[in-house]
Amino acid sequence: MNADALRKLVNQCVRCGQCRSVCPVFQEISIESGVARGKLALLRSFLEGQEVPAEELQGLLNKCLLCKTCGSQCPSGVAADELILAGRELMAQKRGLSPVKKAVFSVLKNRKVFDFCLSMASLGQDFGIKRLPGKRLGAISRFPMPGLARRRVIPPFAGKSLRKQYPEVIKVNQPQARVAFFTGCMANYIYTGSGKAAIDVLVANHIEVVLPKKQHCCGYPVFTAGDAEDGRLLARHNIDIFSEVTVDAVITVCGSCGSAWRHEYQRLLTDDPVYLKKLAVIARKTYDIAEYLTEVKPINKNDLGEVNAHITIHDPCHLGARGMGVTKQVRQLLSAIPGVKISEMKEPGRCCGSGGSFNLGYYDIARGINDNKVADIAQTGADMVVTGCGSCRMHLIDGLVQNRQEHNVMHTIELLAQSYAAKQAGGKTQKSIS
Amino acid sequence: MNQSHIQQLIKIAGQDRICTEQADLMCYAYDSSLDSQLHRYMPAAVFTPKNAADVSPVLKYCHEHTIAVTARGAGTGQCGGSVAPGGGLVIDLSALNRIVEIDTDNLQVIVETGVVHAELNQKLAALGFSFPPDPGSTKMATIGGMISYNASGMRAMKYGTTREYVLGLEVVMADGQVITTGGMNCRSLKTASGYELTKLFVGAEGTLGLITKARLKIMPLPEKKGIAVASFAKLGDAGKAVVEVFRHKIVPSAIEILDKSAIKAATLYKPSIKLPTDAAAVLFFEVDGPPPGVTYQAQKIAEVCKSIAIEVNWTDEPSQVKTLWEARSVVGAASGRVRPGATRVYIGEDICVPITNVGAALEGIQEIGEKYNTIIVTYGHVADGNFHSAPVIDLDSPEEIERVQQVGDEIHEMALRLNGTVTGEHGVGIVRAKYMEREHGPALAVMRTIKKALDPRNILNPGKMGL
Numbered sequence: 003m004n005a006d007a008l009r010k011l012v013n014q015c016v017r018c019g020q021c022r023s024v025c026p027v028f029q030e031i032s033i034e035s036g037v038a039r040g041k042l043a044l045l046r047s048f049l050e051g052q053e054v055p056a057e058e059l060q061g062l063l064n065k066c067l068l069c070k071t072c073g074s075q076c077p078s079g080v081a082a083d084e085l086i087l088a089g090r091e092l093m094a095q096k097r098g099l100s101p102v103k104k105a106v107f108s109v110l111k112n113r114k115v116f117d118f119c120l121s122m123a124s125l126g127q128d129f130g131i132k133r134l135p136g137k138r139l140g141a142i143s144r145f146p147m148p149g150l151a152r153r154r155v156i157p158p159f160a161g162k163s164l165r166k167q168y169p170e171v172i173k174v175n176q177p178q179a180r181v182a183f184f185t186g187c188m189a190n191y192i193y194t195g196s197g198k199a200a201i202d203v204l205v206a207n208h209i210e211v212v213l214p215k216k217q218h219c220c221g222y223p224v225f226t227a228g229d230a231e232d233g234r235l236l237a238r239h240n241i242d243i244f245s246e247v248t249v250d251a252v253i254t255v256c257g258s259c260g261s262a263w264r265h266e267y268q269r270l271l272t273d274d275p276v277y278l279k280k281l282a283v284i285a286r287k288t289y290d291i292a293e294y295l296t297e298v299k300p301i302n303k304n305d306l307g308e309v310n311a312h313i314t315i316h317d318p319c320h321l322g323a324r325g326m327g328v329t330k331q332v333r334q335l336l337s338a339i340p341g342v343k344i345s346e347m348k349e350p351g352r353c354c355g356s357g358g359s360f361n362l363g364y365y366d367i368a369r370g371i372n373d374n375k376v377a378d379i380a381q382t383g384a385d386m387v388v389t390g391c392g393s394c395r396m397h398l399i400d401g402l403v404q405n406r407q408e409h410n411v412m413h414t415i416e417l418l419a420q421s422y423a424a425k426q427a428g429g430k431t432q433k434s435i436s
Numbered sequence: 437m438n439q440s441h442i443q444q445l446i447k448i449a450g451q452d453r454i455c456t457e458q459a460d461l462m463c464y465a466y467d468s469s470l471d472s473q474l475h476r477y478m479p480a481a482v483f484t485p486k487n488a489a490d491v492s493p494v495l496k497y498c499h500e501h502t503i504a505v506t507a508r509g510a511g512t513g514q515c516g517g518s519v520a521p522g523g524g525l526v527i528d529l530s531a532l533n534r535i536v537e538i539d540t541d542n543l544q545v546i547v548e549t550g551v552v553h554a555e556l557n558q559k560l561a562a563l564g565f566s567f568p569p570d571p572g573s574t575k576m577a578t579i580g581g582m583i584s585y586n587a588s589g590m591r592a593m594k595y596g597t598t599r600e601y602v603l604g605l606e607v608v609m610a611d612g613q614v615i616t617t618g619g620m621n622c623r624s625l626k627t628a629s630g631y632e633l634t635k636l637f638v639g640a641e642g643t644l645g646l647i648t649k650a651r652l653k654i655m656p657l658p659e660k661k662g663i664a665v666a667s668f669a670k671l672g673d674a675g676k677a678v679v680e681v682f683r684h685k686i687v688p689s690a691i692e693i694l695d696k697s698a699i700k701a702a703t704l705y706k707p708s709i710k711l712p713t714d715a716a717a718v719l720f721f722e723v724d725g726p727p728p729g730v731t732y733q734a735q736k737i738a739e740v741c742k743s744i745a746i747e748v749n750w751t752d753e754p755s756q757v758k759t760l761w762e763a764r765s766v767v768g769a770a771s772g773r774v775r776p777g778a779t780r781v782y783i784g785e786d787i788c789v790p791i792t793n794v795g796a797a798l799e800g801i802q803e804i805g806e807k808y809n810t811i812i813v814t815y816g817h818v819a820d821g822n823f824h825s826a827p828v829i830d831l832d833s834p835e836e837i838e839r840v841q842q843v844g845d846e847i848h849e850m851a852l853r854l855n856g857t858v859t860g861e862h863g864v865g866i867v868r869a870k871y872m873e874r875e876h877g878p879a880l881a882v883m884r885t886i887k888k889a890l891d892p893r894n895i896l897n898p899g900k901m902g903l
C-alpha cells in the first residue's frame with residue numbers, strides 16, 4: 003500500500019477510543035500508545051510529514067498482537083490491525099529491521115539452512131534445556147538465552163522433523179480424496195505430534211496425503227514484522243510448490259498458516275497478477291483440518307472411540323471468529339468424541355497474548371494477557387486445553403506452568419487422533435493429562 | 437515545566453509512572469475533537485498513577501512549582517478538555533480502575549474514577565442494578581470523565597444525568613490536599629449538610645480538583661422494556677408528537693430522533709435495518725418498568741402518534757426491542773458512510789434546546805448544512821432536546837475544514853438563540869470556551885471567583901471553560 007493510500011485509510015479513525023475497550027495490550031498497560039487509536043494517530047502524523055521519532059514509532063507499531071479484536075469491533079470500520087501492519091512495512095522500508103530479526107529471517111528464508119539449524123538445535127538442546135516432567139512439551143533453558151526470559155517455558159525441538167518422518171506421498175487403499183498437507187513450522191519442527199495426528203486421521207478417513215518436501219514457512223512471522231519482500235518470496239515459493247501437486251484440498255493445522263493462504267498472500271501479492279491467479283486456485287481449497295473434517299469430508303462418528311477428558315477450548319485469533327472463522331467446526335469434532343466433556347471458558351476467542359513473535363519482544367505484557375487467559379481456563383474446572391495453533395499452545399503451556407496449573411495443552415486433531423486410536427484398539431485411552 | 441521538574445516528578449512518582457518519550461506524549465495530544473486533530477497539544481510529561489494515593493504528592497509538587505496539570509480519563513471527550521494546550525503534566529487515570537465497593541442494599545457503589553462505565557454497568561447488571569447515565573461512549577468513557585463533563589445519554593429525561601447520581605467524591609485539590617465531599621463516612625442517599633461541594637465538581641472539567649474516587653447512586657434495572665417507532669412526513673410533526681406524549685402523562689425512558697440524513701446513514705451501514713427512507717424523521721420511544729405498564733405505555737404512545745405520524749409500530753418483544761435499538765445505535769458510527777472517503781468530525785455536535793424548539797433546531801441545522809455545502813447527519817435525544825449533529829467532511833481539504841468551523845459556530849449560535857445551551861452533555865473544554873460569556877453572562881465571573889479560590893495558581897486545566 004502506498005503512503006498516501008495508507009494515510010487516507012488511517013484518517014478514517016475518528017479517535018472515539020472504542021479500541022481501548024477490547025485491546026488486550028492496552029488492558030495490560032493502560033497507556034494510550036498501547037492501543038490502536040494511539041498507534042494510528044502517530045502513524046497519521048508520520049505520514050503527514052510531522053516530526054515523529056521513527057524509532058519510537060516502529061517500536062510502538064510492533065507492540066501489537068495483530069489479534070484483530072479492535073478492527074472487528076471498530077464502529078467506523080477501520081481495520082486497525084491491517085493499517086498497523088502496513089505501517090510496519092513502511093517503517094521496515096524506511097528504517098530496516100532489527101539485526102536480530104534480519105538474521106533470523108535470513109535463516110528462515112533458506113529452507114536447507116533452516117532445516118539444518120533446527121536439526122542441530124534438536125541434537126544439542128538437551129545440553130541447553132531442562133525438560134519439564136510430565137506429558138506436556140515444555141522445557142526451561144539452563145543458561146540465559148538472548149531474547150528469552152529466563153523463567154520461560156519453551157517447547158523442545160522434535161528429534162526428527164515431521165516431513166522427514168514420512169514419505170512425500172502417504173498412500174491409502176481406495177482413496178476417497180487426495181490432500182496436500184501444509185505443515186507450517188510448528189507442526190514440522192516442534193509439535194510434530196499434531197502433524198502426525200492430522201496424517202493419522204486423514205489416513206483413517208481414506209484420504210491420501212501429499213507432504214510436499216520443499217514447502218517452506220508460510221512467512222507469517224516475516225511479513226508481520228514488516229518484511230513484505232521476504233514474505234512475498236516465501237509466498238511465491240509455497241504457491242509454486244503447491245501448484246505442482248494435484249490435490250483436492252490443502253490442509254493446514256494452524257490458524258496463522260491457514261490465514262496466510264486464505265487472506266495474507268492475497269494482500270502481499272496484489273501487484274502480481276500471475277501469482278494471484280495461481281494463488282486463487284489453492285486459496286479456494288485451503289482448509290483448516292477441523293473445517294475439512296466437518297464440512298468437506300465429514301468424519302464418521304462411528305469410527306470414534308472413547309477419550310476420557312474434561313477439556314476447554316481456546317480459539318486462536320487467526321483461526322477463530324476474527325480469522326478463518328473456524329470455531330463451531332472445532333466444537334463439532336470435539337463434542338463428537340465419546341467421553342469428552344467440554345466446559346467453555348468465558349471468552350474462548352480472547353487473545354492469549356502470544357502474537358507470534360510479540361511474546362518474545364514483550365514477554366511481560368504477553369505474560370499478563372496470558373495470566374487472564376489462564377485464570378479463565380482454571381475457572382472452567384477442565385483438565386486440558388485444546389487449541390488449533392502451535393504458537394498459542396506454546397504460550398499457554400508457559401502460562402499454565404508459571405501459574406502452577408496442571409493442564410496439558412493439545413491440538414484439536416491430537417484428541418481426535420486419540421479417539422480414532424481408542425476405537426482401533428477396541429478400548430479406552432488413558433485420560434490424556436499429565 | 438523543565439527537565440529538573442521532570443526528574444523531581446520521577447523521584448516522587450517512580451520512573452515507570454512518568455512518560456516522557458516523544459511518541460508517548462503525542463498520544464496524549466488529542467481527544468476525539470476535530471480541534472485536537474488540527475492542533476497538537478503536547479504535554480511535557482504524562483503521569484499514570486496506579487493508586488489514588490499517588491496523586492496527591494504529584495499535585496503538591498506541581499502546585500509548588502506552578503506546573504499546569506490536566507486530568508485525563510479515556511480521552512473520549514469531544515471538546516479538547518483532556519488535552520494540555522499549554523503543555524505541563526497530563527495525569528492519565530486509566531489505571532485507577534478498581535471498583536472499591538458495591539452495596540446494592542444501600543443503592544450505591546464506590547469506584548476509582550478510571551473505571552470504565554460499561555465495566556461498572558456489566559458488574560451491576562449481573563446483580564440486577566445499574567448506574568443509569570448512559571453515554572454512547574459507555575465502552576470507553578471513565579467515571580471521572582463522566583462526572584467532569586456531567587455526561588448522560590438517551591435516558592436523561594427520565595433518569596437524569598451523571599450529576600443526579602454522584603453522592604460523594606474523593607478529590608485531590610490543586611495544592612495536593614485530599615478532601616472527601618458528601619461526608620467522610622457518609623453512606624446516605626441525601627444530605628442537607630453544608631455547601632453542595634460534590635455537585636460543584638460535577639461538570640467542572642478538572643478545573644477545580646482531580647477526582648480519584650466517587651460514591652455513586654445506583655438503581656434497580658427495569659424489569660421490561662418496550663419500544664414504539666413512529667415515522668413522520670415533517671420534522672415539526674415529530675416535535676408535536678413528543679409534546680403530545682408527555683401531555684398524555686407518559687414518561688418514556690428515551691425518545692430518540694433520526695432525521696432523513698441519519699435514516700440514510702443507518703440504512704447504508706446496515707441495509708438489513710428497515711427504516712422508512714421517505715420519512716423526514718423517525719422517533720424511537722422507549723418505555724420501561726413493570727411488564728403491564730410497559731405494554732400500556734407503548735400502546736398509548738402508538739395511539740397518540742397515530743394521527744400525527746405516517747406510520748407507528750410498537751413491540752415489547754425483547755429481541756425486536758434489541759434490533760430496533762441497534763438501528764439507533766449504529767447511526768453515530770454510520771455517519772461517515774453517507775459520503776465515501778469522508779470522515780465524520782466532532783464540532784457543534786451536542787447542542788440542547790427546549791423541546792418546543794426541537795423542530796426549529798433540526799431545520800436550522802439542515803439549513804446551515806446547505807448554506808455551507810456540508811453534509812450533516814443529525815440524531816439525538818429529543819426527549820430533552822439534545823442533538824448530535826455530525827458534519828461529514830474530507831479531512832484532506834483545508835477549505836472544507838475552514839467551512840466546517842463556520843458550521844460549528846453557526847450551530848452553537850443557533851442553540852443560544854433558541855434558548856438552549858451549546859452543550860447538553862459533551863462539555864465546554866477548549867472548543868466551546870468562546871461561548872461561555874454569552875451563555876452565562878455575569879455568572880462566568882462567579883465561576884472565575886470560585887476557580888481562583890480553589891486553584892489560586894491556575895494550574896488545573898488552565899484555559900478550559902474560559903477560566
Ligand SMILES: Cc1cc2nc3c(=O)[nH]c(=O)nc-3n(C[C@H](O)[C@H](O)[C@H](O)COP(=O)(O)OP(=O)(O)OC[C@H]3O[C@@H](n4cnc5c(N)ncnc54)[C@H](O)[C@@H]3O)c2cc1C
Pocket residue numbers: 017018019467468506507508509510511512513514517518529549570571572573576577578579580581582583584585586587588589590641642643645646647648768861862865897
Ligand atoms: C462515540 C462517542 C459517543 C459519545 N456519546 C456520548 C453520550 O452519549 N453522552 C455524553 O455525555 N458523552 C458522550 N461522549 C463524550 C464522552 O465520551 C463523554 O463525555 C465522557 O464522559 C468522557 O469521558 P472520558 O473518560 O473519556 O473523559 P476525558 O475526555 O478524558 O476527560 C473529560 C474531561 O474530564 C476531565 N477529567 C477526566 N477525568 C477526571 C478526573 N478524574 N478528575 C477531574 N477531571 C477529570 C478532563 O480533564 C476533561 O476535561 C461520546 C464520545 C464518543 C467518542
